[in-house]
Amino acid sequence: MKRSFRFYLQLAFALLVCAFLIVPIVLSMLAGVTDNFFVGWSSGFTLRWVEQVWATYQQTIWRSIAIALACLVVTTAAGVPLAYMLARHRGGNSRLARAFEELLMMPVAVPGLATALALIMAYGQYREFRGSLLFVLVGHVLFTLPFMVRPVLAVMQSSQLPVLEEAAASLGAGLWQRFFGIVVPNVFSGILAGALMVVTLSIGEFNITWMLHTPLTMTLPVGLADSYASMRLEVGSAYTLIFFLMIIPLLIAMQWVTHTTRSRVRL
């Protein structure tokens, strides 16, 4: 196959852009396994830094995963019924429903520090709560809830859910039976898309968490900032490496799910 000169020019440009974005990431990951980054790769490769991060920050990793999962549970339990209520209120297109959706997006638009500060001002005096992981979870739920509600609501609006529910009701199904037997299975693609988004965002959340955390409730991204600020560059890079190993499979899964469900939404 003969390609024109233009094709190669465009390919080169695309590769250049990709390189511009990817090289720093690869560099950072390599730094995490380099013995001495300032000397260069000639100093040899080592897993020492990774081990050190694992020893020092292991707790933040488990904590981040736990918070992400708890966040997922809360946003699913709250977000799916919320989307359902919004969709039932005149197909989710009423002024009330839209206003509610806008309101839900607020914590995403407002700088995380401001949200966190507001939370601290409001609930800071409850010492137990303030110092617990629950406080960080509240921040994460505030931030990620719209990312669960929106895809679920979109699927609800695009499918013929109202008439499916009418059919189920005519067969004797009450509200709960309809919700769990008809609504949830038929918006599952939306829930899945939302779930992956929520988990990914929660694991990487820094702004709100940075303000809310205490030394005992430090999460992975906050720990990363901590290590870059106070330790060798190689340690921070090794930390980044671990973060990537966690987040990349998630991102791939997200792509795959959105791809496979897009064709099923039409049903």
Add this chain to the structure above:
Amino acid sequence: MGNAHYTLKSPFMKNAVSIQLIQCGKTFANGAQALQPIELDIRPGETVVLLGPSGCGKTTTLRLIAGLEFPDAGGQVLFGGEDVTALPIEKRGVGMVFQNYALFPNMTVGENIAYGLKIRKMPAAQRLAKIETLLEMVHLQGLGQRRIDQLSGGQKQRVALARALAVEPKVLLLDEPLTALDAKLRETLRADLNQLLRKLGITAIYVTHDQSEAMALGDRVVVMERGRIAQVGSPQDIYYRPASHFVADFIGTMNRVTGRVHDGYLRFAGGMLPFTASSPAPAATLMFRPEDVEVVTDGANVQGILLSTFFLGDRTRLVVDIGAEQPVIVETGKRAAWQAGEAIALRIEEHALLHFNDGATI
């Protein structure tokens, strides 16, 4: 069919209830009055078709009966004499078939059919047996394991029908069930549906805008117009004895001749027709069906000029100018070499003539 219908026949016969709508009106939240207070009596086991153009209130009426909408204050819905006005759809024991099938995409054909039975906590073994019986009834033997997206439109609607009948509802409600299908499938399914409804003896209410469907399926037809009932009657009543100008015009093809009333006759350029009704104005309109006009050699009461012909195989449709405002349409079984422009003599019997005072001089 075997003896499948036999086992299903009895419960429906026994269950069939009458339905009464008493002063049922419906005003929506935005103030639009979809339905003016109507009265309707449906006998047990009867198939009633609600017929009318879109926006006439037929679907609203069906949804009131289903319990998907509730009538304005003062309205009452009775099933077998029992007041069900306040009951939501899940408590009314109705089976419903929708225009766009509304099958559950997350379930197989069999699971769809068994959904209502599962809700009613019927044991699995019994459910399986029932699925088979129902599949046989709607001619879909062996398709129980299929996914919904593997079915054709006609098959989907058969599944929807089986699903609605599975719970042995007191009333079967069908909302334009054939509209989404192509013409040929519609014919077949209509015939099957007709047979099934007669066999089951279930009280059925069928909404459609298609008059041929209404004629073919209904024991009685309720013609609706702008939120009101225009006429209730057998298909023959509706066709031969329309109660209003609207009904006459809506059902089938209707000819219209406007002229001046004088001495018991309606006179126009092409002739005159007996006019016995009293007309408030000197101008009046008579209506008649194309098949009630005879092409004759003598004894004609109307003369005209042939404008065009359409050969339909078993008959020929003639468009004849009789000097009135509109040409008339005549359908004849006569075999002749019709020539546009030739003079033609027509005879219209007095009993075929219809006159309405409501807006007849349009």
